[in-house]
Amino acid sequence: MRVLIVLVVNALGLVAAMGQAPVELVSSVETGWTSNATESAGGAADFYLRHNHDLSARGVMGPLSLRAGLLLEQQVFRQHHGENDLSITGGVEAGLDLFEGMRLRTGYALTGEWTGKMLDLGPLMLVINSPALEHEILGELIVGDAGRAVTMGMDLRHRQPGLSDFVGLPIPPTVIDPEVREVTARVDGEWAIGQDVIGLARLHWIIASVPEADRFDFGRQPASVARLAGGFRLRQGLLSVEARAGGDLVWPEAAPHLTQFWPYLDAKAEMVVSEQLTISARALAGVELFNPLDGVASRRLEADLDARFALTDSIAVSAGLGLSHERGLYDDSATKTNRTVRGAVSHSFASGLEAGIKASHAQVEETGAAYEVSTIGLMLAGKV
DSSP states (O other), X not given: OHHHHHHHHHHHHHHHXXXXXXXXXXXXXXXXXXXXXXXXXTOOOEEEEEEXXXXXXXXXXXXXXXXXXXXXXXXXXXXXXXXXXXXXXXXXXXXXXXXXXXEEEEEEEEEEEEEEEEEEOSSOEEEEEEEEEEEEEEEEEEEEOSSEEEEEEEEEXXXXXXXXXXXXXXXXXXXXXXXXXXXXXXXXXXXXXXXXXXEEEEEEEEEEEXXXXXXXXXXXXXXXXXXXXXXXXXXXXXEEEEEEEEEEEEEETTOGGGXXXXXXXXXXXXXXXXXXXXXXXXXXXXXXXXSOSSSSOEEEEEEEEEXXXXXXXXXXXXXXXXXXXEEESSOTXXXXXXXXXXXXXXXXXXXXXXXXXXXXXXXXXXXXXXXXXXXXXXXXXXXX
C-alpha cells in the first residue's frame, strides 16, 4: 500500500507538471447522531464523524491524457470505536488517442480497507477488526465516430482479505472472508437512430473465481454470468432517459446444469419539471457474483427516487426514497431488504463551499433479524 501511495503521489506531480489542469482537492465532512451505530438488532445510539478527501490531477500531452488520484474515507464513533472504518484508495488512469476515432484507456487502483464490526454476545461485546486489499484493473478500446461507437473492454476486480483480529476473545488472527476475483469481458455499443435517440447494446461475460481452499472453508463457489441487453438514450427538452433491459444467464462452475435466467435492467431518468424542481429516478436489477448472499450468486433489485427543489439560488431542499432487495439464487432463505427515506437542506456559498443538514431513516430486514437506523447530521463540503 505504501508503494502505491508513493507511485500515485509521483503520478500526481507528473500530471500537474503537464500543465493542463491544476491539482484538485474535494473534501466533505459530516457529523451527527445515529440511532443504531452497529446497524444490527438491538444496536445502541451514538455520535459519528464521517469525512472523505479526494485529491486528483489531470493532464494532457498531445494524444496522451493522464489522471492520478488519492481518496481517503473514514468513519469514527464517539463510543462504538469497534465500528470505526477506514479506506484509502490510490489509482492512475491513462488514455491514448491511437488514431482518429480510436482511443485506448487503461487504469489501475488499489484500495486498503480496515473495517470494524461489533457483535453483542450477551455478557461480552466482541470486536472484529478486518483488513483487506482490493485491486481494480481497467482496459478498454473505444472505436467510433459521431454517429456510433463500440467499447470493448476487460475489467478485473480482486479482493484479498487479511487477518482479522478478535478483541475480547483468545482467538488468534485469522481470515474470515474468502478471496474473490471477478473478471468481466464486455462489449458496449451505441448508434444514432434519430435526432434525439441513441440505441444501446450490451454484451458482458462475468466470471467469479475462488481459490480451492476458500471454497471449502467459506462455502463460496465460482460462477459465471452471460449478460445481454439493449436499450436507448433519450435527451429531449427537459427530459433525459437512459435504459437497458435484457437478461442474465447464470450458472455455478461446479454445476452448470443449475443454470438460471433472470431479467436484467439498468435505467435512469431525470426531468427538469421547472426552474426550481428536478426529479430523478434509478432502477437496477441483475445478478451479483462478487459478494453474494448464498455463496454462489444473488438476485439484486435496487430503486431510488429523488427530488430537489431550489428555494433560492443558494438554498435547496432535497428528498428521496430508496429500496434495495437481495436474495440468494440457490438459497432463497438468504435475503436482505432495505427501505430508506431521506431528506436534506443545503446552502451553497460563492466560495465553493456547501453546508447543510441531512436526515434519513432505514428499515432493514435480513435473515434472522430486523432493525431500524435513523440518522441526522450536519455536512460541510468544498473544492479547491
